[in-house]
Amino acid sequence: DQxxxxxxxxxxxQEGRISILNCDYTNSMFDYFLWYKKYPAEGPTFLIxxxxxxxxxxxxxFTVFLNKxxxxxxxxxxxxxxxxxxxYFCAASVSLNRYKLSFGAGTTVTVRA
Amino acid sequence: EAGVAQSPRYKIIEKxxxxxxxxxxxxxxATLYWxxxxxxxxxxxLIQFQNNGVVDDSQLPKDRFSAERLKGVDSTxxxxxxxLEDSAVYLCASSRGQVETQYFGPGTRLLVL
Numbered sequence: 001d002q003x004x005x006x007x008x009x010x011x012x013x014q015e016g017r018i019s020i021l022n023c024d025y026t027n028s029m030f031d032y033f034l035w036y037k038k039y040p041a042e043g044p045t046f047l048i049x050x051x052x053x054x055x056x057x058x059x060x061x062f063t064v065f066l067n068k069x070x071x072x073x074x075x076x077x078x079x080x081x082x083x084x085x086x087x088y089f090c091a092a093s094v095s096l097n098r099y100k101l102s103f104g105a106g107t108t109v110t111v112r113a
Numbered sequence: 114e115a116g117v118a119q120s121p122r123y124k125i126i127e128k129x130x131x132x133x134x135x136x137x138x139x140x141x142x143a144t145l146y147w148x149x150x151x152x153x154x155x156x157x158x159l160i161q162f163q164n165n166g167v168v169d170d171s172q173l174p175k176d177r178f179s180a181e182r183l184k185g186v187d188s189t190x191x192x193x194x195x196x197l198e199d200s201a202v203y204l205c206a207s208s209r210g211q212v213e214t215q216y217f218g219p220g221t222r223l224l225v226l
Binding site: 036041042046106 | 117144146153154155156157158161168169204206208211212214215216217218219220
């Protein structure tokens with residue numbers, strides 16, 4: 001039962017351009033969303049989060065947008081850099097069980113020089 | 114600050130054998146998590162500890178998996194006996210509290226033949 005879906009397994013983008021990663025969820029109880037970034041042979045690292053009371057959260061080159069009616073969120077990386085090449089996981093949780101994260105399958109981003 | 118440590122990094126065993134993984138969380142982190150990540154999927158929470166007590170083990174296959182966190186610091190996850198479908202990366206994570214950011218270790222890659 002996959003409650004968080006990342007339908008694009010991979011994304012290739014040129015350095016300096018925008019990367020847009022998408023994530024859909026089915027559980028309407030989810031109200032806290034996170035993005036994690038993972039390099040090969042390392043564990044995932046927290047990137048950015050958003051609560052359902054907001055529709056946008058920005059941190060430097062990373063912006064997450066939340067569309068609650070569509071049960072959809074996206075991560076924008078502007079501008080994309082070679083060091084952004086990694087696997088990005090979308091995750092979601094319910095506030096009452098904030099620790100219990102449901103992860104998507106991940107999107108592999110490759111930034112071309 | 115040292116990150117989450119895990120060992121071994123890789124393990125190959127035959128089905129029906131036993132295996133154990135070790136995790137040392139970030140110093141001062143009261144909450145510890147074990148995740149299973151099967152190839153092509155996102156991490157799935159197996160068990161969560163708060164200090165040395167179990168908070169949630171609802172997704173732990175208790176007929177073959179066991180975990181403990183003695184003295185509220187290090188933790189071990191054991192599989193006995195292993196099945197082919199247990200082949201996965203086992204990730205340990207820790208956080209200061211249950212609603213805090215989770216920090217992941219590099220994982221142990223298990224292959225069951």
